Amino acid sequence: MRYIVGYIANERGRDAVALASTLAAHTGGELDLTMVLPQAQPPAARVPSEPGYDELLAEQAEEWLKEGLALVGGQLPAEASVRYAESFAEGLIQEAEEEQARMIVIGAGRHGLLGRYSIGSVASALLHSSPVPVALAPRGYQAHPGLGRVTCAVGTRAGADNLLETAVDAAARQRIPLRLISLVAVGAKGAAASETSTEQARTHARTVLEEAAARLPAEHEVTVEVAHGDSIEDAVEELQWHEDELLVIGSSRLAQHNRLFLGSTANKILRSLPVPMVVVPRNYSPSGGDGAARKNG
Amino acid sequence: MSDATHVSEGHELSRKGLSENSIGLIGAVAIGLSCIAPAYTLTGALGPTVREVGVQLPAIFIVGFIPMLLVALGYRELNNAMPDSGTTFTWATKAFGPYVGWMGGWGLVAATVIVLSNLAGVAVDFFYLMLGQLFQNPALADLTNNKPLNVFTCLVFMVIAAWISYRGMQTTKKVQYVLVGFQLVVLAWFVIAAVLHIGNGTAFDHTPVSLEWFNPFAVSSFTAFAAGISLSIFIFWGWDVTLTMNEETKGSKTTPGRAATLTVIIILAVYLLVAVAAISFAGVGETGVGLGNEETQDNVFAALAGPVMGPFALLMSFAVLSSSAASLQSTFVGPARTLLAMGHYKALPTRYASINPRFRSPGFATVMAGVAAWLFYAVMRFVSDSVLSDTITALGMMVCFYYGITALACVWYFRREAFSGARNIVLKFLAPLLGGIMLVVTFITTSVDSIDPAFGSGSEIGGIGLVFLIGVGVIGLGVVLMLVQRARHPEFFQGETLRRSTPVLNLDE
Numbered sequence: 001m002r003y004i005v006g007y008i009a010n011e012r013g014r015d016a017v018a019l020a021s022t023l024a025a026h027t028g029g030e031l032d033l034t035m036v037l038p039q040a041q042p043p044a045a046r047v048p049s050e051p052g053y054d055e056l057l058a059e060q061a062e063e064w065l066k067e068g069l070a071l072v073g074g075q076l077p078a079e080a081s082v083r084y085a086e087s088f089a090e091g092l093i094q095e096a097e098e099e100q101a102r103m104i105v106i107g108a109g110r111h112g113l114l115g116r117y118s119i120g121s122v123a124s125a126l127l128h129s130s131p132v133p134v135a136l137a138p139r140g141y142q143a144h145p146g147l148g149r150v151t152c153a154v155g156t157r158a159g160a161d162n163l164l165e166t167a168v169d170a171a172a173r174q175r176i177p178l179r180l181i182s183l184v185a186v187g188a189k190g191a192a193a194s195e196t197s198t199e200q201a202r203t204h205a206r207t208v209l210e211e212a213a214a215r216l217p218a219e220h221e222v223t224v225e226v227a228h229g230d231s232i233e234d235a236v237e238e239l240q241w242h243e244d245e246l247l248v249i250g251s252s253r254l255a256q257h258n259r260l261f262l263g264s265t266a267n268k269i270l271r272s273l274p275v276p277m278v279v280v281p282r283n284y285s286p287s288g289g290d291g292a293a294r295k296n297g
Numbered sequence: 298m299s300d301a302t303h304v305s306e307g308h309e310l311s312r313k314g315l316s317e318n319s320i321g322l323i324g325a326v327a328i329g330l331s332c333i334a335p336a337y338t339l340t341g342a343l344g345p346t347v348r349e350v351g352v353q354l355p356a357i358f359i360v361g362f363i364p365m366l367l368v369a370l371g372y373r374e375l376n377n378a379m380p381d382s383g384t385t386f387t388w389a390t391k392a393f394g395p396y397v398g399w400m401g402g403w404g405l406v407a408a409t410v411i412v413l414s415n416l417a418g419v420a421v422d423f424f425y426l427m428l429g430q431l432f433q434n435p436a437l438a439d440l441t442n443n444k445p446l447n448v449f450t451c452l453v454f455m456v457i458a459a460w461i462s463y464r465g466m467q468t469t470k471k472v473q474y475v476l477v478g479f480q481l482v483v484l485a486w487f488v489i490a491a492v493l494h495i496g497n498g499t500a501f502d503h504t505p506v507s508l509e510w511f512n513p514f515a516v517s518s519f520t521a522f523a524a525g526i527s528l529s530i531f532i533f534w535g536w537d538v539t540l541t542m543n544e545e546t547k548g549s550k551t552t553p554g555r556a557a558t559l560t561v562i563i564i565l566a567v568y569l570l571v572a573v574a575a576i577s578f579a580g581v582g583e584t585g586v587g588l589g590n591e592e593t594q595d596n597v598f599a600a601l602a603g604p605v606m607g608p609f610a611l612l613m614s615f616a617v618l619s620s621s622a623a624s625l626q627s628t629f630v631g632p633a634r635t636l637l638a639m640g641h642y643k644a645l646p647t648r649y650a651s652i653n654p655r656f657r658s659p660g661f662a663t664v665m666a667g668v669a670a671w672l673f674y675a676v677m678r679f680v681s682d683s684v685l686s687d688t689i690t691a692l693g694m695m696v697c698f699y700y701g702i703t704a705l706a707c708v709w710y711f712r713r714e715a716f717s718g719a720r721n722i723v724l725k726f727l728a729p730l731l732g733g734i735m736l737v738v739t740f741i742t743t744s745v746d747s748i749d750p751a752f753g754s755g756s757e758i759g760g761i762g763l764v765f766l767i768g769v770g771v772i773g774l775g776v777v778l779m780l781v782q783r784a785r786h787p788e789f790f791q792g793e794t795l796r797r798s799t800p801v802l803n804l805d806e
Contacts, residue, residue: 009654037657038465044328044473046535046624047409047631050384050638053659060652083313095313 001029002101009064012107019137020105021073025146031078036091073143089125109139148244163250177221183235184228232268325556329539331473336480344594345686350525356513361529364735369537371707371729392706403775404699409632414674427614459667462629465658483616491574502580523742527693636662642794683754691767697740704733
């Protein structure tokens with residue numbers, strides 16, 4: 001299973017390598033550090049651009065990638081590639097499609113200001129168009145020998161079967177506990193309304209729990225939690241998070257078939273989430289869409 | 298599997314998705330025209346050229362193309378011989394060694410920095426002019442004469458253009474095509490409107506077209522002639538890009554040649570039609586919108602578009618503003634990359650060689666080019682009476698300087714194979730030699746003449762012409778910086794980073 005790391009030679013790139021190392025640790029995955037460079041030909045101008053520049057840029061990229069490979073944890077197999085594309089997101093998606101990758105991993109940490117994530121233009125473009133799940137590493141993420149728990153945000157409404165499938169698959173593969181969460185913002189609504197929505201969330205969560213339990217081996221640990229707060233951000237903070245945990249979340253209903261789109265709830269979760277997050281495209285199927293796994297048996 | 302974690306030394310990483318941006322004939326022509334930005338070039342160059350050569354403007358535009366053509370033929374040979382290393386800096390270093398190579402690179406960077414400041418200056422003028430036309434309030438157009446505000450607006454434009462370039466974003470080809478088409482339509486409109494005025498007898502100062510306008514020998518003096526040639530070099534500057542686009546043009550080897558020919562036919566037609574229409578409409582008198590009026594020579598369309606096109610002058614403002622703004626942005630790429638290459642070969646402090654990790658662009662070099670261009674503009678705005686025309690005159694000199702060096706580098710580089718066959722004699726020897734000599738003579742003549750405080754627009758400092766101070770000052774500054782760099786980091790100058798070389802003699806050719 002291949003993990004495409006959108007590598008940039010800065011803190012975000014290091015965060016992404018650390019997360020990809022953690023994700024791939026128990027799954028026999030391999031990392032593909034990809035550096036995207038602008039298409040070589042700039043628009044023509046009065047003064048021709050120095051053609052030697054393209055070679056210098058490629059050399060620099062390779063040097064950066066070697067530094068990046070040195071950051072890969074454990075004994076994981078890893079390789080590096082330079083890809084030319086119109087944009088960073090486009091290059092990563094091409095790489096993911098060509099290599100039939102399981103996931104694209106990028107650093108989305110905010111460096112310098114408040115908050116752990118900032119969805120910059122790159123992450124945003126990726127979240128709008130990636131056909132495979134996108135993992136976002138928070139600021140300063142440290143590699144772990146493996147994941148300790150998978151948490152799946154199941155929402156309060158039905159749908160998102162494929163999301164549960166992805167989360168169950170990840171938990172089963174790594175033999176780690178699965179936690180299902182449902183987040184309820186009670187802020188603006190009255191007490192009665194919030195009672196109702198909390199109750200709805202509970203009912204829905206129990207249904208999902210049964211479904212998950214049915215798909216997992218009998219002894220596998222599955223729990224469910226309903227968290228509420230004045231806002232989604234508060235609800236997220238109410239929950240306990242382990243350092244080696246991963247949140248799996250579905251992409252918005254607005255998304256095109258098989259494409260990601262970060263919904264408003266997911267955006268709010270990001271603001272207070274202390275752990276990495278994987279956004280799964282609508283209708284994505286880990287078994288069907290993962291050509292690499294099929295190929296390698 | 299586990300030993301694959303590290304890429305072994307010298308291992309070539311895969312590079313994927315590198316597309317040959319193939320473009321057809323029309324695309325190549327559009328790019329060539331877009332490099333020249335005819336609306337911007339004409340508004341800047343018409344005035345100063347008329348000041349030098351009067352009604353012989355069309356003649357000088359035609360003659361000025363000759364050295365440009367000769368040099369470009371040599372360029373093409375260098376480009377074919379060394380496709381991976383190649384603009385003035387590397388070519389001249391390989392031919393003449395580090396010192397001439399350094400100065401060639403400096404000439405290119407300086408010319409680009411000066412044109413950046415001029416592009417921004419023109420954009421500022423037309424920005425306020427367009428505001429004035431939009432709100433029908435001439436007071437808004439006059440704001441450009443407020444020096445501090447003008448310099449500040451220029452700073453804003455410069456920062457935006459540099460920022461876009463710093464972020465590694467680029468104008469798409471589509472935008473370039475649209476802007477070029479728009480410029481051509483507006484320029485055609487200008488010509489037709491001028492002809493209609495002449496027909497109706499409503500021209501400002503109708504001057505009947507005469508064959509004498511096309512006679513270069515009717516130019517009053519060699520000084521005027523050389524100054525005119527220097528300006529003509531500026532108006533064709535960028536045309537040679539079409540010749541060296543061979544890597545990316547679709548299909549046959551003949552496309553670049555055809556594109557270059559078609560480009561120059563269109564550009565000459567546009568220049569001649571506009572020049573003839575403008576002179577015929579406005580004359581070369583020194584009052585009103587006459588092209589000889591020093592007040593309006595700086596920026597001809599700003600003064601002339603209104604009387605010629607009436608309310609549609611707004612379109613001209615928009616055409617010039619958009620073309621100079623787009624050029625401003627795309628022109629940032631060139632000097633930044635040359636500076637980066639110079640930094641890489643230790644011809645400049647290594648900071649210039651740094652690539653921004655986040656945007657993967659030559660960050661420091663881009664910022665420095667922007668700072669230099671803005672400072673140059675700010676200083677010029679305060680010391681010169683007609684900043685744009687003085688800048689363009691100096692710019693013509695600077696282009697002659699580095700094109701001349703490049704042409705002679707071509708002759709020297711190919712000296713061993715130049716006489717093997719008629720084609721080589723013409724393209725690798727005669728054409729670049731003649732073109733190079735013409736440019737060097739033009740450069741030297743203009744430099745000497747510009748010492749005279751009355752030269753050009755008549756701006757002077759301490760009895761010395763401003764154009765001379767800029768031209769020679771910039772080159773002198775280059776010499777000083779070169780010596781400083783040599784004292785600190787002699788590697789480049791000792792030939793340790795980029796060697797002098799000549800092509801292997803190949804008699805089979």
